[in-house]
Amino acid sequence: MRMPLLALLAKEPAHGYELKAQLEQIFGEAYPSPNIGQIYVTLQRLERDGLVRSQDVVQATRPNKKVYELTEAGREALVNWMDRPSDGPRVRDDFFMKLVLSQLTETSDRLGLINRQRRHYLGQMRSLSVLAEEASDRRIPRLLIEGAMLHLQADLDWLQRCQEELV
Amino acid sequence: MISGGERFLLRASKLTKTFDGDGSAVQAVRGIDLALRPGEFVAITGPSGSGKSTLLHMLGGLEPPTSGQIWLAGQRVDGLSQARWAVLRRRHIGFVFQFFNLVSNMTVADNVELAALMGGATRKQARARRIELLADLGLAAKADAAPARLSGGEQQRVAMARALANRPSLLLADEPTGNLDSAASRAVLRLLGRAHADGQAILLVTHDARVASAADRVVSLFDGMVMDDAAVRQSARPASLPSVLKLRG
Numbered sequence: 001m002r003m004p005l006l007a008l009l010a011k012e013p014a015h016g017y018e019l020k021a022q023l024e025q026i027f028g029e030a031y032p033s034p035n036i037g038q039i040y041v042t043l044q045r046l047e048r049d050g051l052v053r054s055q056d057v058v059q060a061t062r063p064n065k066k067v068y069e070l071t072e073a074g075r076e077a078l079v080n081w082m083d084r085p086s087d088g089p090r091v092r093d094d095f096f097m098k099l100v101l102s103q104l105t106e107t108s109d110r111l112g113l114i115n116r117q118r119r120h121y122l123g124q125m126r127s128l129s130v131l132a133e134e135a136s137d138r139r140i141p142r143l144l145i146e147g148a149m150l151h152l153q154a155d156l157d158w159l160q161r162c163q164e165e166l167v
Numbered sequence: 168m169i170s171g172g173e174r175f176l177l178r179a180s181k182l183t184k185t186f187d188g189d190g191s192a193v194q195a196v197r198g199i200d201l202a203l204r205p206g207e208f209v210a211i212t213g214p215s216g217s218g219k220s221t222l223l224h225m226l227g228g229l230e231p232p233t234s235g236q237i238w239l240a241g242q243r244v245d246g247l248s249q250a251r252w253a254v255l256r257r258r259h260i261g262f263v264f265q266f267f268n269l270v271s272n273m274t275v276a277d278n279v280e281l282a283a284l285m286g287g288a289t290r291k292q293a294r295a296r297r298i299e300l301l302a303d304l305g306l307a308a309k310a311d312a313a314p315a316r317l318s319g320g321e322q323q324r325v326a327m328a329r330a331l332a333n334r335p336s337l338l339l340a341d342e343p344t345g346n347l348d349s350a351a352s353r354a355v356l357r358l359l360g361r362a363h364a365d366g367q368a369i370l371l372v373t374h375d376a377r378v379a380s381a382a383d384r385v386v387s388l389f390d391g392m393v394m395d396d397a398a399v400r401q402s403a404r405p406a407s408l409p410s411v412l413k414l415r416g
Contacts, residue, residue, distance in 0.1 A: 115395040118387065125380035126401040132353075146349065153376045160214050163389060 001034060001042050002051075006070060006078040009052060013069035016040050030141040043068055051077055099162060111167050118159055125152050175238070176337060176368050177203040177226060182235035184221050184391075195221040197391035198235070203337070208359075208369040210379040213388030219372045220341055222388070226370065227260055227339045228252030240336060257285045261330030263340040263371075267322040269314040269329070276301070276310040279328045286333025293332070300328040304358060320351025327358055331367070338362065340371035344378055356381060 008014065008022050016039050023034055043066075046052045051074035054066045070078070095117055102108045128149050135141040184196040196218040203209055211219045224230035226237060228247065237245040244255065256262065261282075269278050276297055283293035301307050304324045314322055323343060330338055343359070344352035352375065360381055363369055371378065379385050380399055387395040 111394060115387070115397070118395065119385075119397050119400070122376065122380045122385055122399050123401055125376050126399055129356075129377060129380060130401070133357075136353075149377060156376045163394070164214065167389075 001038065002046060003078065003081050004031075005039070005042055005046065006051060006074050006081075009068055009070040010075060010078055013067050015057075015065045015067050016043060019043075019068075026140070028138050028141050029135065030144045046074065050074075096162075099166065111163070114159055114163050114167065118156065121152055121156050121159070125149065128152070174204070175202045176205045176207070176240055177201075177370065178238045179226060180236045182222070182225060182237065183233045184218070184225060184230065185233045195391055196225070196232075199388075199391070199393055201226075201386065201393070201396075203368060203370055205336075206363075206366045206368050207384070208363045208367075208382045209371075209384045209386060210382035211370070211372045211386045211388060212374065212376075212379050213394075215374075217388040218391040219388050223339055223341055223370070223372045227262060228256060257282075258287060258333060259336045261333065261335035261338045263323070263326050263330045263338070263343045265342040265345040267314070267319070267326045267346075269322055269325060271314055273314075274311050275306065275314060275317070275325050278314065278325060279332050282329045282332035286335075288333070296332055296334075297328070300331060301325075304328050318351070320347050320354055323347060323351065323355055324358065327355065327362075331362065336368060338367055338369045338371075340369065340373075342373055342375075343371060344373065344375045352377065 004023060005019055008019050014022070016036055020034055020036055020039055023031060043052065043054070047054055047068070051071055052068045053071055054068050056064045057067050058064050095113075098108070099110060099113055102110055102113055128145055132142060132145045132149070135145060179199060179201045182196055182199045182201075183194065186193045186195055199218075199222060201209075201222075211222065213219045221230065225232045225245075228244065228249075229252075232245055235245065236243060239255070239259070244252070247255065269275075270281070273281065279297040279300060280293040283296045284290070288296060297310075298307070301310055304327065306321060306324055306328065309317060309321060309325075314325065317325065323346075327343075330340075340359075344355050347355065356378055359369060359371075359378070363381075369382075371382075373379050382399055384396065384398050386393055
């Protein structure tokens, strides 16, 4: 959660609850709703690392609140992150391990493994379709779901390649 | 001809198809058993060359099997002549193809009405059915347009209206989203889902996992044989997106 918090603070200083509300507003259901404790722990670590600094703001009727702002080092870390290409999701090596090793161990047949995996992916695909329908008028979650569906399609295509080569 | 009371709407047994290549025979389908209940939605998947389109064409009477049997609503149909198959299709089967195959010199409305008329409807019934279907598919405003004026997604929706015009017992589709972009695919998928919810039996061939995952059952072909035939079970109903996906960062 470090980078999203730095990005929000690049716009303007804010306190923990504001950051939580902004995350929820921007990502909608596409982001696991952050709990406030998690946000404060992350902010403390960012401060320890010199990427943000905080100031106590005195409130008349309530306890003081801490307002965080980005430091120069924080801005640099954010820009570095933004400018760096991201790795794609890792290939499912757990399944591939099973597939390759299944013949050594004679614990499972390869066709059975592939069939089970295909059923699992199709089940996931159906879940995503349901979510995609529900999110059809909200662009950010919809795009995230669409990305996941395209990855699943690739996984299924690759499963077919495994079947062609190994079964 | 199609009567109720049958356990299966469509059944195939030991179906094979051999094409004569240059000097060598190619076995495209090698002994497939398949059954579809009334109202069931089944997707056939597999790599290209696995025999899935050949299978669909045999089940729709577009291609005669080399051997094996096919029953449609209890009637043996594998030995029917092309002419008898044509009658059967007009009345009982709707067909959707990858490349729409609309009649280009007829309007959208006439494309749909013609299918209803050929299925035995009167002019008045055909017109009413066409109006109902086009409205349903969001195409009422395009009724008088030529198919070529429509986008690919719209043409495929018209093709679906045409396929459903004769209220078929069985809807067959060959890669119905194969030539469409993501948004148009979603629209076709939604229409298939709605037709299925209304009790329409659907058998389709697809490479698109989104389409396959909407089916009740997925049959996986490989090298002309069935490798798997299994119900699609949605992974436990996700409460929310984050329970399925996690953004990193």
